[in-house]
Amino acid sequence: MKSLQIETASLTYPIFIGEGIRKNAVELLSSLNLPMTKILLITDDEVDKHYGEELFNLLHSHWSVKKVTVPSGEQAKSIDMFMKLQTEAIQFHLDRSSCMIALGGGVIGDLAGFVAATFMRGIDYLQFPTTLLAHDSAVGGKVAINHQLGKNLVGAFHQPKAVIYDTGCLATLPDKEMRSGLAEVIKHAFIHDEAFLKDLFTIDSIVKITTEQLNDMIYKGVSIKAAIVSQDEREEGIRAYLNFGHTLGHAVEAEYGYGEMTHGDAVALGMQFALFVSEQVLNCPLDRKHIKNWLKKLGFPVKLKREVSTESLVNRMMSDKKTRGGIIQFVLLDQIGSVSLHSFKAEEIERWLNVWRMEEIE
Amino acid sequence: MKSLQIETASLTYPIFIGEGIRKNAVELLSSLNLPMTKILLITDDEVDKHYGEELFNLLHSHWSVKKVTVPSGEQAKSIDMFMKLQTEAIQFHLDRSSCMIALGGGVIGDLAGFVAATFMRGIDYLQFPTTLLAHDSAVGGKVAINHQLGKNLVGAFHQPKAVIYDTGCLATLPDKEMRSGLAEVIKHAFIHDEAFLKDLFTIDSIVKITTEQLNDMIYKGVSIKAAIVSQDEREEGIRAYLNFGHTLGHAVEAEYGYGEMTHGDAVALGMQFALFVSEQVLNCPLDRKHIKNWLKKLGFPVKLKREVSTESLVNRMMSDKKTRGGIIQFVLLDQIGSVSLHSFKAEEIERWLNVWRMEEIE
Incomplete structure (x- = not known):
């Protein structure tokens, strides 16, 4: 123990x-x-x-x-x-x-x-x-x-x-739920620990995860989260970093209807969009193609279904708890293992979301 | 101001x-x-x-x-x-x-x-x-x-x-509501300030209270409460003193049905019972007859209505937030201006409540 x-x-x-x-x-x-x-x-x-x-x-x-x-x-x-x-x-x-x-x-x-x-x-x-x-x-x-x-x-x-x-x-735990949890593990690696992310890249199937790997994932995930929370219990500062992938993720989850898509699958989509915006805004060097293919292999969704409108997603983001004074807060990756907080108007997010949805990087 | x-x-x-x-x-x-x-x-x-x-x-x-x-x-x-x-x-x-x-x-x-x-x-x-x-x-x-x-x-x-x-x-504010508030003012005086209580004794009618008296009551009441709360925000110790008159008071309010009796009227009854128990347990020297007549003159109730059973009141007290492990917490007066916290079994409270209800000290 x-x-x-x-x-x-x-x-x-x-x-x-x-x-x-x-x-x-x-x-x-x-x-x-x-x-x-x-x-x-x-x-x-x-x-x-x-x-x-x-x-x-x-x-x-x-x-x-x-x-x-x-x-x-x-x-x-x-x-x-x-x-x-x-x-x-x-x-x-x-x-x-x-x-x-x-x-x-x-x-x-x-x-x-x-x-x-x-x-x-x-x-x-x-x-x-x-x-x-x-x-x-x-x-x-x-x-x-x-x-x-x-x-x-x-x-x-x-x-x-x-x-x-x-x-x-x-x-x-059903595979679907295991994958949902894995998304947050991946998030913790993305925002704080490049070596841990590289370890995770070696997993190519949910069913093959060992108990030893699980113990390690939980220990590292908890450690990263604890380090951030201990500095900012009430989310007045860096705790917002944990929201990486969640601004769009929460909107997707709500728009699909709770239970339709797991939290982790929604966050996985949210992270992919956040990586895209990071590339656009911060020129963050990322091999998004590799990441997308890896996520796809693990069973994560890699695109939004067509019926969900970009406009409704942006409206959802506008009523997110992190949105203040009409400005959407977005966590972006400076590089793997390091994030920062950025503010965008609804129109900017809407424009990027439309571009990202058109993109094909299979 | x-x-x-x-x-x-x-x-x-x-x-x-x-x-x-x-x-x-x-x-x-x-x-x-x-x-x-x-x-x-x-x-x-x-x-x-x-x-x-x-x-x-x-x-x-x-x-x-x-x-x-x-x-x-x-x-x-x-x-x-x-x-x-x-x-x-x-x-x-x-x-x-x-x-x-x-x-x-x-x-x-x-x-x-x-x-x-x-x-x-x-x-x-x-x-x-x-x-x-x-x-x-x-x-x-x-x-x-x-x-x-x-x-x-x-x-x-x-x-x-x-x-x-x-x-x-x-x-x-209707008279009834003014009297309800006055009960808490009286409580603050009872637990912390004998001189203030003596000032209050000079009031013999709700309608005659002046704005100057109100300003003074609020200032003193707030000061007493603030002094206690500042030492014990989360009610782990002396904040419980503020509960003087409230153990029975809350039970009465619930048993009569909310809105049937004001909070202050219920607390006034609760304080009279707490004074009675203080006299029994601590030999606290009190002129309860004078206090009762004064409260009556101000329009406060001085006895419980017959239809309300002692047993149901005790049951209510047993599910009070302050009750822990089946022991009822009661704030008693050592002397005017000074209180302490005591624990009683349900049967003890029930016995006293019955004696108090039989009492005639008009």
Whole structure:
């Protein structure tokens, strides 16, 4: 088992990474010295099938626990599900010294984290991530639910007290979800670590990724994210770098309809567009053809479907949380491993998006 | 105009108090140097009739503002109204550098404050209180909405960037609301300032309170609350003292049904019970008969109505946010001006409540 200490302005907490460590839940949780008068264990019905009962039984032998499941998928990040969990917490008599545990991927972490952030104005929570994508969401304390007009628009900053990352749980992850998580790993490499990106280039198939590679990816991905978040917890500065690929990515995800395209696939498209803009604006030396072919081989989309209009994507970007005063914030690559933040008017982005969509670099 | 600086661990902000200062809104807001790319002005339909257009027009001359009104009364602190305001904020294209302004009493401050705390994970907000009760809620950064199972159960800590308290707005306040606010003023005197309490004893009618007395009450009440909150922003210690009269008060308010009894009337009952328990447990020397008669003269309730069962009140107290591990926290008076925190089992509270309800000290 490896462990990492995440430092933010408001809290320092550990991330434990290792295969099979969920079985040590009682020891790991006890070591944190939290009051835990009660525990609300929150998971989704897919994850529940594999790991729900096992973790519930472990915790139940030491603490007063209730398990609640929500439907799997992005639609669980709704205001209705948020209130349902608040009701469960009240009815199970959680108090301010109680704790919520998120067992699942990013959706469960975001949802349970936001419930914990607001239940009685904030109680402790812990994460047990079960996806590769969660290596990203489990660090940094961003929690939120979706509004029908946009993703993650209602939320808070609420750091977990610990993250217990059992990479053994990734064995049951569908390829599509593994690829979705890989996109954020690739993003972390792009913005911060050229050598790591070169390692990733050697992967040519999702199914061939080994547990050892997974452990390494998670450790490096988490480290990069933690280094950035520790300097800027509330996204007032360099934390925005993590948004590489996400300005278009979020718009694509919303425009296709949540669940139609995974977060990672949308981010993969967003990164390709960001690379294109970086080349145009900063003359960043990139072999985009090679990158595109590699992403395609891994199963990522490499172009937007025709039915989605450029105009609607730009409108989505205009209502993005990072957009201020009508100016769209865009993270561009100066070179691999180094990024900077740039501001563009909607018309500029629209023009580039049209050019990029016409481009053929197969 | 007087001003006070509120210091908390997370933020320091000013409270301006004075008659007619709402008319200087532009100068006061400009002095804060906030980005304010847009302003969402949130008020209720009663307050709107008196001050909504006036403030909107003032702000509109300098900033991009949208005014949104919600129904007046406690029922506005609902999840539906919360989401309606989130939708308004998104549709008016507020961004992270925008600001929400709460024009109204505690309900509007709590609701708008919680929307601001969670919109895009937290943006600036300002308060323009229009009630006496708001002198309490405008200090300390507690914001929340109600759950059908309890008051203020879903919320956050989010400090305003400034509070602009125009005591002239209190002229249009109904007597019932003035009395509700007076209860919190009395509470602040009880827990921290015997001389102030003696001043208050000289008031024998709500309608005879002068603007000068109001200015003084607000200044002293705010000062006491600020002194406590500055030492304990997140209610981990002495901030709990502010809960004097509230353990039973919240239960009464919920059991009667929100809106049936004002917050202040419920707190007045709660304080009388807390004085009774203080006498029993700490032998605190109190002329409860005098206090009861004074409260009665001011129009406060002095006994619980028979239909409300002691058992249901105790059950409500058991699910209070301050209750931890099944133990009810109670703030008791050691002497006037000095309080301490005590823990009781539900059965003890139930027994005292029954004795107190039987008591006749007219």
